[in-house]
Amino acid sequence: xxxxxxxxxxxxxxxxxxxxxxxxxxxxxxxxxxxxxxxxxxxxxxxxxxxxxxxxxxxxxxxxxxxxxxxxxxxxxxxxxxxxxxxxxxxxxxxxxxxxxxxxxxxxxxxxxxxxxxxxxxxxxxxxxxxxxxxxxxxxxxxxxxxxxxxxxxxxxxxxxxxxxxxxxxxxxxxxxxxxxxxxxxxxxxxxxxxxxxxxxxxxxxxxxxxxxxxxxxxxxxxxxxxxxxxxxxxxxxxxxxxxxxxxxxxxx
Numbered sequence: 001x002x003x004x005x006x007x008x009x010x011x012x013x014x015x016x017x018x019x020x021x022x023x024x025x026x027x028x029x030x031x032x033x034x035x036x037x038x039x040x041x042x043x044x045x046x047x048x049x050x051x052x053x054x055x056x057x058x059x060x061x062x063x064x065x066x067x068x069x070x071x072x073x074x075x076x077x078x079x080x081x082x083x084x085x086x087x088x089x090x091x092x093x094x095x096x097x098x099x100x101x102x103x104x105x106x107x108x109x110x111x112x113x114x115x116x117x118x119x120x121x122x123x124x125x126x127x128x129x130x131x132x133x134x135x136x137x138x139x140x141x142x143x144x145x146x147x148x149x150x151x152x153x154x155x156x157x158x159x160x161x162x163x164x165x166x167x168x169x170x171x172x173x174x175x176x177x178x179x180x181x182x183x184x185x186x187x188x189x190x191x192x193x194x195x196x197x198x199x200x201x202x203x204x205x206x207x208x209x210x211x212x213x214x215x216x217x218x219x220x221x222x223x224x225x226x227x228x229x230x231x232x233x234x235x236x237x238x239x240x241x242x243x244x245x246x247x248x249x250x251x252x253x
Contacts, residue, residue, distance in 0.1 A: 007034060008041050011064070015045040018066035024076040028113030028130065029054070029061045032222055033199070036207035038064060052205065055080045055128035056157060058250060059117040060222055062205070080116065081134040082157055085125040085141065088148040093123045096144055101125050104144040105137070126157070166249040169235070171242040177203070177221065178211040184247055185226050200224040 014025040030038065035052070049071055054062035055078075069075045085101065087093035094100075101118050105127075116128030129137060138151040170183045181201065182192040195201055196211045202222045203213070215221070217233035232246040 004037050007037050011038055011041055011045060014064075015048045015050075015066050018072075019048050022072055024065055024067040024072065026066075026079060027064045028111070029063055029116045029128075030113070031061055032202045032205070032224060033207070035062055035064075035205050036202060039206045051078075053078050053080070054116050055082055056117065056119070058228070059128060060228065061116045061128070063116075079131040080128055081131045082154055083127045083129060083134060083137060083151045084154040084156065085127060085144070085149050085151050087123055088150055090123055093147045094145055096120075096123070096125070096147060100145050101127070104141060108137070108140050110137070126154075127151075168229075168247040168249055170245050170247060171238055172245055173242060175214045175216075175231075175234075175243065175245070176211070177201070177208060177213045177215050180215055180231060180245070180247075181221065181223060184229055184249060185223065195223060 011027070014027060017023070018025045027038075045066075048066050049068040051065045051068070052062050053065070054060070063078055063080065065076075065078055067076070098118050098120060101120075102115070105115060106112070110133060114130040114133045118128075119126045127137070134153055138153070141149065141151050143149060168184065170180070172179050172183055178189070178192050178196070181187065181195070182189060187195075193211060196209060199207055199209065200223060201208045202224075203215075203219055205222075208221075215231040217231065220228060220230050222228045228250045230248040230250075232248055235244045235246050238244055
């Protein structure tokens with residue numbers, strides 16, 4: 001696709017600029033498909049070290065930073081800010097969704113690649129965004145649907161606690177990714193195969209098109225439209241010869 005080729009060219013330009021000018025370069029926030037596009041040219045750009053970060057270890061939308069302290073002789077943090085979005089009157093606040101917050105932000109004319117993940121906790125949201133957009137969002141995001149809100153920059157980075165993680169114990173015939181995905185999200189074989197066909201499944205940020213790939217302990221799987229889970233590993237064999245496995249399911253955000 002032409003868009004993919006343009007994106008790959010942009011990655012190459014950023015890597016070259018880092019190497020030639022002795023400076024860090026950064027992408028905007030990349031979604032799963034765009035990040036997977038980077039991994040397709042990862043080997044070609046191996047002459048420059050890179051780091052992937054989205055503000056949180058569980059972020060799906062990430063930036064790529066080209067350069068390292070070892071290569072450049074200095075350190076530069078990612079230009080990512082975290083904004084806490086709270087209702088002015090919690091008692092009267094709507095039960096807002098991820099889509100509601102994203103819609104309100106896009107209505108401000110903000111480019112998608114300046115916005116990272118949005119984490120929800122009860123009636124409060126945490127937004128990762130490009131540092132250069134933080135002040136604009138703080139000044140202009142005053143309402144989400146019918147709820148008046150306030151935005152403040154914070155170092156209180158949200159993290160998943162035990163209550164946010166759904167631990168699942170499943171039985172599977174093998175560690176094949178299609179069987180695990182089907183079991184976790186209660187899908188039929190044909191529904192799962194269709195997700196692979198539509199390129200909606202990613203392992204460790206990389207697009208996975210091989211539905212027979214075996215999962216390794218600790219690998220994370222993102223399924224667009226469904227959520228994200230970690231394959232913790234096997235816990236034994238059932239009486240019927242099935243594999244018992246443990247999953248941490250993070251759900252939709």
